[in-house]
Amino acid sequence: MLNLIIFGPPGAGKGTQSEKIIAQYQLEHISTGDLLRAERNAGTTLGIRANEYIIKGELVPDEVVIGMVRNFMLSKSSAQGFIFDGFPRTIPQAEALDLMLLEFNTSIATVLGLQVGEDELVKRLMLRGYTSGRIDDQDENTIRNRFREYQNKTLPLQVFYTGQGKYQGVEGIGEIEEIFTNLTACIDKVKL
Numbered sequence: 001m002l003n004l005i006i007f008g009p010p011g012a013g014k015g016t017q018s019e020k021i022i023a024q025y026q027l028e029h030i031s032t033g034d035l036l037r038a039e040r041n042a043g044t045t046l047g048i049r050a051n052e053y054i055i056k057g058e059l060v061p062d063e064v065v066i067g068m069v070r071n072f073m074l075s076k077s078s079a080q081g082f083i084f085d086g087f088p089r090t091i092p093q094a095e096a097l098d099l100m101l102l103e104f105n106t107s108i109a110t111v112l113g114l115q116v117g118e119d120e121l122v123k124r125l126m127l128r129g130y131t132s133g134r135i136d137d138q139d140e141n142t143i144r145n146r147f148r149e150y151q152n153k154t155l156p157l158q159v160f161y162t163g164q165g166k167y168q169g170v171e172g173i174g175e176i177e178e179i180f181t182n183l184t185a186c187i188d189k190v191k192l
């Protein structure tokens with residue numbers, strides 16, 4: 001199995017690059033943001049609870065997200081690998097992911113960190129707010145809150161994965177194709 005994490009702040013281009021990586025390496029996409037929005041749109045208890053956090057730009061509690069990822073992975077037991085997009089976002093989520101992958105007899109091959117400065121991110125998210133219809137992309141306060149959550153709870157994962165020797169940073173500003181080429185070079189380095 002080839003398991004990757006695409007890492008970076010909101011608006012760094014994780015979703016866009018994930019789609020291209022999936023097409024090239026035949027991986028299953030796990031976007032916890034997409035899964036949570038699907039739950040909310042279906043009106044499930046989990047989705048309604050999660051939405052209270054999403055609209056404020058806060059992280060959904062770990063146990064909710066971890067359980068959801070676990071169920072998704074179990075439902076894709078024949079996958080050749082996964083790309084985790086927007087997950088893990090906290091140290092407990094990263095620890096839970098390591099354990100879940102161990103159950104599948106596998107592990108994370110590499111963590112691809114897309115590097116983009118905050119001013120560019122706010123611009124991208126506000127623009128996305130017009131087209132995506134996402135409420136959490138339309139309000140500047142919510143966007144700033146998402147960055148705060150990222151700085152406080154998610155960024156420590158860079159140290160966590162650097163410590164595991166798995167973190168590779170990639171410049172996230174530029175042409176989509178050029179960024180993708182740089183990402184594939186990082187993946188091919190660790191691919192067996």
Ligand code: AMP
Pocket residue numbers: 010032033034036053054055057058059060061065085086087088089093136146
């Ligand atoms: P995203 O689509 O990845 O930007 O996620 C949108 C929102 O969903 C985030 O601002 C969080 O409220 C929630 N969310 C998505 N993934 C996670 C996660 N791994 N842990 C906690 N909350 C999450």
